[in-house]
Amino acid sequence: MSEVRVAEQAAVTGFEEFVAARSTALWRSAYLLTGDPHRAEDLLQTALVKAWRRWDRISRKEAVEAYVRAAMVTTYTDWWRRRWNGEVPTGELPETPVAAGSPEVRRDVLVALAQLPRGQRAVVVLRFFDDLTEAQTAAALGVSVGTVKSQTSRALVTLRTSPLFSTYSSDGDES
């Protein structure tokens, strides 16, 4: 086998391994961004396509997840400008309901997140679900750390005044 073919095979294998290892976690983030499993799949696939096309040029494989996450959130925040772009996720999505877990919590969280502008929603997901630092969040969104701080602050103000916090805080006795 030539070195070129070995490299090509390694690239294909590397991408599939990455998808197998990390795409569920990324999809969960996409779900919190979009609030819809199909749009989450589309958003994730859109970001993965960008990584797939650059796979041989992403020199540090440990940076792939950061790359995909950044592509995902910037695509998400960009969608409002371009509206829905008409892409549909492929791969025969089954018509099964989202896995049951906490349907009430899910509903209430999605309602609360829907009140946030997209930039703030992305910051909330990156900071408090993906556990990124402010600097990592800023890098993913392509904004300054100051912007991340201010958007985080505004998002928390909005969420604190929403029924979400009052319902599920320890005082609310439903958590």
Added chain:
Amino acid sequence: MTDTDLLRGLLEQAAPDRPDLDAPSRAAAVARRGRNVRVRDRALVAVAAVSVVAVVVAVRGVPGGDDGPDRVTPAPPVVQAEPCPAQPVDVSTPMGVLDLEDVVAVRACPAQDAQGDPLPTEALVGDAAAAFAEDVEALPAYEMPSQCAVMNLAPQPWALQVQTGDGTTYVVGSTLRSCSSLAIGGVERGDGAVVAAFEGNLDRQQSGAPGPLSCTAGEQLYEGPRTGTWNASFAPATATAGIVCFRPDPNGSREYVRWVGTLTDDQLATIREDLAAHLDSTPPDGTCTDTGPQRLLVLENAEGDRAAYIDGSCTGTFGSARGYWKPSAASEDAIAAALGGRLNR
């Protein structure tokens, strides 16, 4: 508990544990979308180049030029396969000069006096349409097999509507699917091979990434792999993996220990070299009834592209979309070794 701790917990609960789509399906879907995007981008570059020329001409034609457009934003060209003609296509007359330049979509359309199984109605678009054109252009010049001289052929009209990047459509078709040819790109191509190229690429477009190499479950080996691996543009020299399958002659004796075997690197290298050097367009002389022993070789390259080579004519020659191959003694030994060795010799 702080507000942010509460928020972390709620987000964790709100996100479903797992998506509906499994990772392999997602990886395959992403690769498919990536290829489509690549084709779209190529077209966009072409459109942009035309637009730049148009803008330059326009600016030069307007004194001052300050009122010209400040941005060229061509709409992304989305390939939309044109519908079939309103009436069934007459394919009984010569089609004229055909080529497959800049193909962006291909769909089967009803032909006049259609008989036999209709072709699928879904269109090939983007990469899959380009791959169809590539496959047809890679078909060897057609040579009529000797058995055609003694066959009574029933008409099976078929028509494919080919669409090019500028929106032009034309029809490729014929009244027969075997023992007949039509000129495409200045070369006579077998009718059946053109239809098979359409069906094969449609199969690949629908199925995405193929599963592991395997033999068909049925007794007729050629029935399983024909569509998805009927792949004229596959270059044997690029094969990186292979499998060989065997079905004995039900009226005869077994020839190999096993019915399926994966080629080792050495066996693959032997077969690859022989096949690449000795694949030609000359069909073998003679044939046999369909009860003879069958052998099937399926090769795969690093991109997941596959091609099938079938020996079912009692001649010891493997046929494929790209031509015919009579294995050398070393290749026969490699096949036998992959199948666990020979019996009754």
